[in-house]
Amino acid sequence: MDKSKGTIEAEISKALTHWEKNYLGRGSVSVKSDIIRDMVIVILSGILTPAEYTLCLDKEGLLSLKEHRNSLVETGLEDLKEIILTITGEKVVSFHTDISTQTGERVMVFKLSSDLQSKFC
Incomplete structure (x- = not known):
């Protein structure tokens, strides 16, 4: 692979x-x-917006x-799968996501068709 792992991560x-x-x-x-x-x-x-944090104060x-x-x-x-394919050259076989209403963070996990990490030195 021509680009470094860090470069690919930054591009993503x-x-x-x-x-x-x-x-x-x-x-x-x-x-x-x-x-x-x-x-x-x-x-x-x-x-999350301030209004969304307020919305999260009750379970509903x-x-x-x-x-x-x-x-x-x-x-x-x-679109997300295409972005990952274009940047990494790997097909996305599954996608998982969740959002924390406590921290306002979203986690996205793209499971790829092969071990991309092993392609870097």
Whole structure:
């Protein structure tokens, strides 16, 4: 592979920030991507608005927010898979995501078709 692991991770973070702003209308405060074996793990921080934190004060609001935010991401899944494929050259075989209403972080896990980490020196 021509590029370093760190370069690819930075490209993924930048592309996902761009996707968030274009698709969801606003971006996170920070994004960190890590390639671990056959996975790309992305942590997006600062994604909840003050109103959403207030909504999360009761269980019904919390569950509603998680469901709504996860549905929004899932509707853009094909775009996300394409971003990962374009940057890494690996097909995404599964995708998992969740949001913490305590910290305002989203975790995305892209399971890849092969061990990308092993392709770096």
